[in-house]
């Protein structure tokens with residue numbers, strides 16, 4: 001057995017720093033970089049390692065693998081595919097694997113879900129096809145990471161209702177039926193979504209002697225960080241890997257486990273400590289000041305009394321670390337936060353030392369904060385959850401031109417869309433002139449756009465000849481495409497060509513628009529993955545149907561933009577705006593945190609996911625468990641406690657909590673977090689001399 | 690401005706991004722300093738380019754599998770792609786490689802300090818005979834043999850040989866001298882015409898001096914100014930930023946695409962150590 005050390009401690013005590021030093025010590029002692037495996041639950045949690053390993057001063061040698069279990073599985077399956085394809089039940093083992101992202105998995109799932117919906121099986125719950133797809137994939141993934149058979153998922157979900165009447169059981173079964181059809185499809189075409197990657201890797205590849213030999217001779221040292229956020233399957237993998245290693249360092253964040261809603265199994269991961277030769281418990285924070293630590297502990301005790309040490313609030317004046325502001329209306333709350341941030345920046349605080357968190361960041365809240373801070377010259381970087389591609393104005397422009405380039409589809413965009421596309425596509429054409437132009441040249445139902453030359457000269461003058469000339473270039477491109485290439489190129493090529501040959505040329509709207517470049521790059525990537533996933537060998541009789549399918553799915557809002565903020569984005573000197581859970585998963589420390597909408601009960605609520613359940617699908621939950629209201633309350637309390645502890649332990653100086661008495665939707669707000677903060681304030685005042 | 694301030698944290702120099710700088714400083718600036726995405730066509734017909742890339746990737750994977758010990762009979766490509774099958778046969782007949790003694794490291798990633806920055810190289814295959822020699826193989830799945838002088842001037846040759854000397858002893862032992870390192874470009878389409886480069890102490894110094902000058906030049910540039918656009922306008926035909934620079938409308942023809950394979954990994958720049966990890970759900 002290797003020498004195994006298990007270090008446990010809250011966030012901010014220096015565990016990751018220690019792990020990086022450990023890797024360095026191993027290198028100095030003669031180990032090679034490629035003999036080490038650094039396992040993290042999520043890509044962003046590997047950034048501190050990647051940063052250290054790319055520092056110029058880091059020792060030269062082979063690169064060190066910093067991966068998630070999913071990443072390791074994918075990489076291994078890609079290389080060792082011939083060993084497992086047949087054994088794992090793939091119908092065409094000669095076909096190389098194609099790995100599906102959440103987005104590409106939806107291409108197939110969309111058809112299955114829409115078919116199922118038409119039969120009425122989902123009618124008893126109010127849910128969008130997009131949500132059905134997501135939660136069906138979620139169920140597959142949860143089964144894989146908890147290593148449960150798919151049948152058990154439905155059983156567990158149904159059992160959770162106990163004797164209570166529910167219309168859900170047939171819905172769960174329908175969801176699982178869709179999941180099974182999806183799985184069959186994947187097995188037929190060598191497609192691997194996340195769940196299948198994990199299953200084939202753990203069940204088949206890890207019992208393949210050649211791969212086992214390779215893996216065991218390849219890795220001699222393991223570092224596993226943030227085990228509290230890991231899945232049961234990762235625990236199994238570590239137990240399997242340990243005997244062949246020389247050393248292992250296992251790190252566990254006390255009170256972490258905020259990814260339970262994704263299937264993390266913190267309690268089970270903690271049992272890995274039993275395998276350790278040495279266990280260390282670190283308590284001394286190196287980041288948060290003592291006042292913040294006391295505040296965190298007091299808050300924790302107030303939510304779940306037995307969970308933390310007795311409140312040490314008496315020793316601290318809450319004002320040192322917390323400011324609470326109450327505003328009547330939502331916009332006033334935003335104003336207060338913006339003014340506070342502007343004041344801090346003026347006083348010399350770098351914007352990247354400030355984060356704004358809320359349980360959910362609606363588009364309107366994000367927009368309000370971004371524009372208001374922008375007025376103060378303060379940059380922001382925001383993490384957006386996935387949202388439909390069609391919501392992006394630049395993507396809509398491309399879709400409008402796509403529809404007009406294929407008139408035989410019989411899809412006539414509204415005049416307003418054409419006007420918007422014109423105004424965004426042609427430099428110098430304002431919305432009023434674009435509307436005028438659109439009304440004249442575009443007749444829904446007519447196959448082609450009219451010529452600028454045919455417009456009366458007084459109107460031409462109003463639109464301007466310069467804009468008219470540019471419009472003619474765009475029209476000529478669409479005409480030429482219709483006549484020579486229509487249906488001959490796939491959708492991604494269509495977007496690329498339209499973007500490169502017209503819309504990003506000088507005199508056109510996207511010429512120096514980096515944001516348009518980014519969004520259209522995403523559209524192109526999405527369209528490319530779409531056709532590569534559905535038609536991997538490109539064997540189609542013309543691309544017209546594919547173009548149209550893609551267009552329809554985007555229009556239906558079934559394809560999402562991913563918005564993976566990159567490492568590059570987040571290191572900018574900018575205020576970070578994110579849902580609270582997202583911020584925690586970045587594992588960043590900041591001086592100042594602004595918590596918005598503290599009165600909202602959404603701080604305490606679980607994501608509405610009627611087709612799945614994070615707790616009863618966890619392996620540690622006994623099969624047949626009835627999920628009671630008390631369990632739900634306890635789970636929510638526990639999640640809130642972990643969330644707040646995570647936030648406070650990542651704050652060096654001060655928390656500003658803002659309340660809007662009337663929430664974004666105009667309702668009175670008195671959520672649990674607000675009550676707890678008020679309670680603590682009272683207690684704090686009571687202990688002041 | 691220091692390079693570290695200009696480029697994103699974790700930025701790692703590679704043969705691809707250094708070659709980008711040499712080909713066109715503006716391209717380097719747009720791609721890595723500004724991180725701009727610009728989804729215009731690189732070449733036409735795009736479908737040929739994609740087939741070329743896919744086949745190249747498949748060949749690399751086949752060789753990697755074989756070098757890791759998977760039996761040749763189990764991994765041979767299907768009959769659909771005659772060209773790939775021909776390449777595979779050529780590889781199986783590559784006696785010099787198969788007879789070469791030593792430990793094999795397919796798809797080896799080297800990483801080393803480079804004049805105050807970080808650089809990395811992805812080597813297709815390294816064969817190490819302890820105390821004797823280190824041979825680096827690079828599979829070039831081009832449709833023809835690339836000229837020796839062209840290859841010699843490429844950053845791939847310069848950087849890989851330099852990094853092998855810089856990082857090699859730490860990996861394989863103090864016995865390693867520059868003279869023991871060689872790099873072979875092997876063309877499955879022309880298996881009998883490999884292009885071999887050897888190394889020497891002097892050459893290592895020359896490579897180092899060249900790389901140092903290059904990094905100094907990059908460091909000397911102001912991030913907020915527009916960096917020089919290439920004087921070789923021909924290059925713009927196969928560059929995605931053509932429209933951004935006002936250097937043309939339509940992408941250049943695929944059969945005039947000299948760089949070809951090198952463009953695979955030209956996009957990115959920031960160490961993307963694992964780009965699927967977050968896809969769990």
Ligand code: SF4
Pocket residue numbers: 712713714715716717719918919924925928929930931932934936
């Ligand atoms: S288009 Fe030409 S000038 Fe512009 S970045 Fe590309 S190669 Fe350089």
